[in-house]
Amino acid sequence: MNYKSIIYLAIAFTTTIGFAQTNPIKVVEDFKPSSVNQQGKLYPQVNSEGRVRASISAPQANKVQLDLGGVKYDMVKDEKGVWTGESLPQDQGFHYYQLNIDGASVPDPGTVYFYGAGRLGSAIEIPATDQDFFAMKDVPHGLVSENIYFSKLTNSFRRCFVYTPANYNEDTKTRYPVLYLQHGSFEDETGWAVQGKANLILDNLIASKKATPMIVVMDNGYAYKPQNNADLDKKVRPESVFEEVVINEIIPMIDTKFRTIANRENRAIAGLSMGANQTMRIMMNHLETFSHYGGFSGTSNYPSTDAIDVNTFLDGKFKNGEALNKKITLFWLGLGTKEPSPFPGSVGAFRTMLEQQKIKYKYYESPGTAHEWLTWRRCLNQFVSHLFK
Structure with a gap:
């Protein structure tokens, strides 16, 4: 390289640096307060690009x-x-x-708090192009009620939230099918009614006659057998009894307290991620109780992406595809197109097994979403429109 070339290169490099310094990436200044802010709070904000702007007073930080x-x-x-x-x-x-202040992770005081990731914390809603299906509209609205009950199996008080469709309390003769709907890991019984907007999705579908009016029960998937002091001292992992709680406590309670159509043909179970795993096991162990299943971003072979041995998987419950097709009215799976590994692989392996066994199922992909609530809202919207038809 000659002297002139070095000079030209130096000039070009300097010009490039100068351009980058004087022309940073332009942020579109159309930020608006997030739809999940606390009342009167200006931050956090979201702009048309989907950028999030946060602000907090911390003079000593x-x-x-x-x-x-x-x-x-x-x-x-x-x-x-x-x-x-x-x-x-x-x-x-x-x-x-969350916000990280001098190494400590804390919720943003500007937002409403949600239970997720194993804690109460902040969240942001990036407006979706299809948000109309879960929007608050001028349609008849159902009721979400808090139901507290004592569980003998866990020796503790528990609660579930129950959605009843519009006019449930006015029309006291009509009976309804029931969907048991479960949350995912490190979330709880509030997830579907708050983050998931399940009641608004049902309200809109029912009002437009795209879904059968139904009751929806949302319980906590963390249910454990009581431990003695020795187990607590040794930090023994507690034994889950959620399946037993669903079958022996929740369903009888709901059938007694609400006007349900108490048979398998009018009973469905569904869940997201961990809840998809749990509800699939419950469904397959109790085909005398349920006839409809929905799995959102999960199956019972998670996290394995290996080919499924149908003879051993869930004790061979999927071996007889012909018999299952007669018992299961709807077997439904959904997944986001941007889901992280291993979800696409594990769901893919499960679908392959279903197809090899000639088991009928419906499959839906949520475009442009990952392992998060917009995926599951879309899944619920699609799934419910097929229920109890």
Whole structure:
């Protein structure tokens, strides 16, 4: 390389650096407060690109970050001690996040708090192009009631939330089919009614006559056999009795307390992620109780992506495809197109097994969504439209 070439290269490099410094990435300044902010709070905000802007007053802090989607974004402090910063564009949908202040992760005081990731914390709603199906509309609305009961199997008080369709209390003669709907890992019985907007999805579908009016029961998937002091001292992992709680306590209670059509033909069970695993096992162990199944982002072979041995999987419950087709009215699976590994592989292996056994099922993919609530809202919307037809 000659002298002139070096000079030209140096000039070009300097010009490029100067251009980058004077022309940073332009952020579209049309930020609006998030739809899940606490009343009167201006932050966090979302813009048309899907960027999230957070702001918090922390004059004594040395470093504050916005922790969203597995990435920590540095925030900048102004002369008043207010830290502000924004993320890169996020996918449409509902996302948990937190703020990191001098190494401590805390909820953003600007948002409503949701139980997810094993804690009460903040979340952001990136507006979806198809959000109309779970929007609040001027249609007849059902009721979500809190039902507290004592579980002898867990020796504890538990609760479930029950959706009853519009006019349930006015029309006291009509009886309804029931969907038992479960949350995922590190979430609880509030998930579907709050993050999932299940009641609004049902209200809109029923009002448009795209779904059969039904009761929906949302319970807590964490149910354990009581432990003695020795087990507690040894930190022995508790034994799950959720299946027994569903079959022996929840269903009898719901059939007694609500106007249900108490037979298998009018009873469905579904869940997301961990809940998909749980409900599939419950369904296959109790085909005398359920006739409809929905699995959102999960199956009972999770996390394995290996080929399924139909002779041993769930004690051979899927061996006789012809018999299952006569018993199961609807077997439904859903998955986001951006789901992380191993979900696509494990669901794919399960579908292969169903097809090899000639078991009828319906499959849906949520475009552009990962392992999160927009995927599961869309799954519920599609699944419910096929139930009890």
